[in-house]
Amino acid sequence: MKKIKQLEMTTRHPVYATILVFVAVLAVMILSAGSGEFPLSPANVVSALFGYGDDFNRIILVDFRLPRIVMALFVGMALAVSGAILQGITKNPLASPDLIGITAGASFAVVLFLTLFSDENNSLTVSIQWLPLFAFLGATLTALAVFALSWKNGIAPFRLLLIGIAVAAFMQAGTTVWILMGPIYQASQATIWTTGSIYGANWSQVYVLMPWALLLMTVALLLRRHMNILELGDDIATGVGSHVQRNRLILLLVSTGLTGIAVAFAGGIGFVGLLAPHIARRIVGPKFQSMMLFSAGIGALLVLVADWIGRVAFAPIEVPAGVWTAAVGAPYFIYLLITQRKKGGA
Amino acid sequence: MLHTNITRGLGIPIGIAFILFLMGASLVYGYTDTSWLDAYKTFMDPNTSNEHLIIRDVRFPRALIAAFVGACLGVSGAIMQSITRNPLSSPSILGVNAGASFFVVMGVVFLSIQSLQSYMWLSFAGATFAFLLVFVLSSAGREGLTPLKLTLAGSAITALFSSVTQGLLVLNETALDQVLFWLAGSVANRSLDLLINALPYIIVALLAAFVRAKELNVLSIGDDVAVGLGQRTIMTKFFFGACAVVLAGSAVAIAGPIGFVGIIIPHLVRSLVGLDHRWILPYSAMGGAVLLLLADIGSRYVLMPQELPVGVMTALIGVPFFIFVARRKLGI
Numbered sequence: 001m002k003k004i005k006q007l008e009m010t011t012r013h014p015v016y017a018t019i020l021v022f023v024a025v026l027a028v029m030i031l032s033a034g035s036g037e038f039p040l041s042p043a044n045v046v047s048a049l050f051g052y053g054d055d056f057n058r059i060i061l062v063d064f065r066l067p068r069i070v071m072a073l074f075v076g077m078a079l080a081v082s083g084a085i086l087q088g089i090t091k092n093p094l095a096s097p098d099l100i101g102i103t104a105g106a107s108f109a110v111v112l113f114l115t116l117f118s119d120e121n122n123s124l125t126v127s128i129q130w131l132p133l134f135a136f137l138g139a140t141l142t143a144l145a146v147f148a149l150s151w152k153n154g155i156a157p158f159r160l161l162l163i164g165i166a167v168a169a170f171m172q173a174g175t176t177v178w179i180l181m182g183p184i185y186q187a188s189q190a191t192i193w194t195t196g197s198i199y200g201a202n203w204s205q206v207y208v209l210m211p212w213a214l215l216l217m218t219v220a221l222l223l224r225r226h227m228n229i230l231e232l233g234d235d236i237a238t239g240v241g242s243h244v245q246r247n248r249l250i251l252l253l254v255s256t257g258l259t260g261i262a263v264a265f266a267g268g269i270g271f272v273g274l275l276a277p278h279i280a281r282r283i284v285g286p287k288f289q290s291m292m293l294f295s296a297g298i299g300a301l302l303v304l305v306a307d308w309i310g311r312v313a314f315a316p317i318e319v320p321a322g323v324w325t326a327a328v329g330a331p332y333f334i335y336l337l338i339t340q341r342k343k344g345g346a
Numbered sequence: 347m348l349h350t351n352i353t354r355g356l357g358i359p360i361g362i363a364f365i366l367f368l369m370g371a372s373l374v375y376g377y378t379d380t381s382w383l384d385a386y387k388t389f390m391d392p393n394t395s396n397e398h399l400i401i402r403d404v405r406f407p408r409a410l411i412a413a414f415v416g417a418c419l420g421v422s423g424a425i426m427q428s429i430t431r432n433p434l435s436s437p438s439i440l441g442v443n444a445g446a447s448f449f450v451v452m453g454v455v456f457l458s459i460q461s462l463q464s465y466m467w468l469s470f471a472g473a474t475f476a477f478l479l480v481f482v483l484s485s486a487g488r489e490g491l492t493p494l495k496l497t498l499a500g501s502a503i504t505a506l507f508s509s510v511t512q513g514l515l516v517l518n519e520t521a522l523d524q525v526l527f528w529l530a531g532s533v534a535n536r537s538l539d540l541l542i543n544a545l546p547y548i549i550v551a552l553l554a555a556f557v558r559a560k561e562l563n564v565l566s567i568g569d570d571v572a573v574g575l576g577q578r579t580i581m582t583k584f585f586f587g588a589c590a591v592v593l594a595g596s597a598v599a600i601a602g603p604i605g606f607v608g609i610i611i612p613h614l615v616r617s618l619v620g621l622d623h624r625w626i627l628p629y630s631a632m633g634g635a636v637l638l639l640l641a642d643i644g645s646r647y648v649l650m651p652q653e654l655p656v657g658v659m660t661a662l663i664g665v666p667f668f669i670f671v672a673r674r675k676l677g678i
């Protein structure tokens with residue numbers, strides 16, 4: 001009952017907050033697009049985007065920087081929404097795509113790919129284009145294994161988490177075995193991948209990622225009613241006539257798909273799925289639709305800023321974005337934790 | 347299931363006997379062929395043969411370290427799950443392992459530290475620092491220290507430390523080469539001195555936790571009830587938190603970050619002896635020791651003659667068993 005009251009009480013202008021966060025996302029995108037070896041002013045960036053300005057600027061922007069930035073935007077949104085769904089379903093604040101093994105499964109598949117398809121000179125025998133597909137398969141197969149193992153007249157959230165953690169540990173162990181058996185060169189390649197980086201994103205990858213991310217996020221938004229009901233607990237949800245197990249499975253699949261496509265292109269960028277929904281819940285409250293949109297914005301912001309810092313801070317050396325997501329997000333999260341009073345769900 | 351205090355009490359000597367048996371097995375089995383008789387003679391009638399040397403200087407420290415590190419991890423996991431009232435907590439969630447790894451990698455990268463002895467002090471310092479940070483951060487603010495804030499601050503600090511660690515390793519490949527094995531966690535090739543340095547702290551923390559285990563029972567009902575019954579919950583949490591961090595810190599200092607033991611052992615133990623912490627803590631100590639000894643023996647056989655890090659092996663052995671128990675017993 002307390003929960004229902006909290007849902008009703010959440011009137012902290014989530015709409016304005018969400019608009020604000022997406023304005024910030026846009027600003028960071030423009031600033032990030034302007035910085036690099038050939039700096040462009042924000043005005044130049046905008047005019048180049050609308051087809052004005054000189055060709056040179058447009059090539060740098062459209063061919064080199066923009067795919068990466070758009071990729072960061074969608075990866076961030078996908079991971080954050082995936083985390084928001086998982087934390088809602090499991091009602092555990094520690095739940096995140098990293099925790100239940102989805103990311104670990106993708107990492108395992110990638111390390112497998114790097115070792116199986118490379119010859120003695122450390123060069124790959126098949127095209128690197130296949131890597132995202134491998135990662136996606138690793139992520140989804142692991143998630144399906146977790147669901148299957150926790151299925152027993154339906155999926156109990158608590159059992160799902162425990163078994164997810166166990167499977168994650170198993171996959172990590174497998175990854176370590178594989179890395180230790182391989183040469184050090186591949187070990188460092190694999191470390192960069194598992195840290196997560198969107199270095200080398202191109203438009204064809206964006207065209208694969210974008211429609212799927214949009215589709216799955218729309219599905220999540222359409223299921224908002226079920227999501228809110230599931231958060232009340234299984235008994236109440238069943239009582240008000242919700243198909244608890246069916247809806248939970250659908251939402252889990254949506255969440256898995258979002259993480260799967262994000263890690264396929266960006267590697268194991270961690271903490272976005274964990275931190276973004278918490279930050280959102282502390283600012284706009286626990287109602288799923290506003291919380292989900294807001295965390296999508298926060299997630300995009302985290303990955304964009306992380307990628308921007310990673311690109312510029314130690315130039316010409318690239319620091320993978322995954323290093324910075326927590327370095328940027330965690331301090332802000334701790335600040336919120338200390339200064340704010342508990343506001344619902346978190 | 348052990349339902350009565352008599353069966354639970356009987357389980358303790360049986361468990362200790364089993365641990366001693368596994369320690370014996372750890373002396374005997376491995377790449378170099380030795381027999382139980384060799385192991386017996388090494389201590390009763392020593393000579394300078396290779397077998398005796400290996401048993402005394404390589405396998406004996408290893409068996410002792412595995413048993414103690416396992417016990418530390420099991421008990422600290424049980425304590426942390428209890429004070430955060432989150433069944434998913436473990437030393438790694440509260441930032442202890444991440445803090446230790448962070449300090450060690452910093453030492454390797456910036457101070458070019460190489461000896462395991464200095465890794466030990468660095469990681470102990472890192473573990474303590476991370477825990478204090480988590481504790482202070484989660485006690486700040488108007489609501490005071492709630493289990494939720496403790497858990498969240500812990501995972502945020504873990505995220506922060508491990509991301510910086512990863513960044514340092516990505517930028518510095520030689521450091522990665524040097525610490526990769528430490529980061530995976532291992533009880534092999536650790537000198538007995540490491541354990542002897544840490545042993546006084548371990549024993550004090552274990553005994554202190556066992557003696558006051560009753561207060562964990564009160565705490566696990568909920569903060570309000572605990573306060574109502576006259577408990578100063580912040581002090582209790584800090585006391586047990588300190589015990590847990592000494593145990594987990596010693597474990598990571600000796601053997602590197604070994605995940606998973608701290609999280610699954612308390613679950614297995616609760617499904618065996620119930621919810622009374624006076625039984626959970628000693629049984630977690632025994633369970634942790636058994637898992638780590640088994641994993642260490644197993645790690646010698648998987649990739650023979652190469653050895654796997656024991657942290658990998660705990661997962662490979664523990665996971666199938668844990669999934670089986672989770673499906674059968676935890677039908678929530």
